[in-house]
Amino acid sequence: MEGIKDKIRIMEDIHSENNSIAKAINKLLSNKGIFTINVMGAPGSGKTSALKQLIKALPDVKHYVIEGDIESDIDAEEIKRMGIETYQINTFGACHLDAPLIEIAVSQMGLAENGVLYIENIGNLVCPAEFNIGEHIKLLICSVTDGGDKPYKYPLAFEKADIILLNKMDLVQYLDFDEDFFMKGVRRLNKSAPVFKTSCRSGDGFEDTAAHIKSLFLKHEI
Numbered sequence: 001m002e003g004i005k006d007k008i009r010i011m012e013d014i015h016s017e018n019n020s021i022a023k024a025i026n027k028l029l030s031n032k033g034i035f036t037i038n039v040m041g042a043p044g045s046g047k048t049s050a051l052k053q054l055i056k057a058l059p060d061v062k063h064y065v066i067e068g069d070i071e072s073d074i075d076a077e078e079i080k081r082m083g084i085e086t087y088q089i090n091t092f093g094a095c096h097l098d099a100p101l102i103e104i105a106v107s108q109m110g111l112a113e114n115g116v117l118y119i120e121n122i123g124n125l126v127c128p129a130e131f132n133i134g135e136h137i138k139l140l141i142c143s144v145t146d147g148g149d150k151p152y153k154y155p156l157a158f159e160k161a162d163i164i165l166l167n168k169m170d171l172v173q174y175l176d177f178d179e180d181f182f183m184k185g186v187r188r189l190n191k192s193a194p195v196f197k198t199s200c201r202s203g204d205g206f207e208d209t210a211a212h213i214k215s216l217f218l219k220h221e222i
């Protein structure tokens with residue numbers, strides 16, 4: 001029993017230290033007018049592809065990207081080719097980004113005033129939802145190819161999301177994706193997050209998503 005109590009205490013300490021660093025990052029980014037989006041989703045759900053679409057859909061905004069991957073800089077190189085300042089974090093095993101990692105990234109990036117910073121978290125529907133990393137909002141990307149049961153199986157990610165993308169809609173005609181079941185699962189957990197149906201292949205849905213993000217950015221007291 002002591003073992004479990006010790007484990008709980010260690011986890012509480014980790015979360016409380018993480019949260020205090022996340023608060024400081026949030027304050028620093030807010031002071032600079034950098035609206036920060038924690039992008040979460042399963043591996044391959046379309047996080048990098050969605051960032052590319054959002055960057056294109058908001059041409060009058062300055063964008064920054066932090067790429068989180070267990071290994072490799074493939075995504076960061078892809079975003080850099082768009083002319084966007086991008087910082088790569090490799091966790092070499094850890095399944096989520098945490099605030100101390102973002103603190104280092106932010107201190108090393110030349111963040112000017114005003115803009116949007118996207119932080120692509122490690123592809124995983126579990127751990128990223130547990131850690132604040134200084135963001136203003138969490139964007140969850142779920143694809144029709146992932147299946148409609150994901151809100152039921154990974155509730156925290158859906159509960160915490162401020163915006164949800166239902167991506168790869170161009171493929172839905174080939175699948176037995178049950179959208180009603182998916183939406184019921186989402187709304188049991190989260191009454192307010194808008195769900196945008198998107199396709200990174202066609203670009204559908206990104207104008208509306210980008211407009212919503214811009215409106216949050218403008219009205220957010222950052």
Ligand SMILES: Nc1nc2c(ncn2[C@@H]2O[C@H](COP(=O)(O)OP(=O)(O)O)[C@@H](O)[C@H]2O)c(=O)[nH]1
Nearest residue numbers: 043044045046047048049167168169199200201
């Ligand atoms: N057909 C289709 N493919 C997509 C869509 N979004 C992403 N993909 C593809 O799915 C794969 C994984 O996408 P990626 O953006 O790298 O996912 P990430 O691992 O979440 O960053 C790539 O081959 C993308 O081209 C989409 O909306 N439709």
Ligand SMILES: [Mg+2]
Nearest residue numbers: 047048075120
């Ligand atoms: Mg990616």
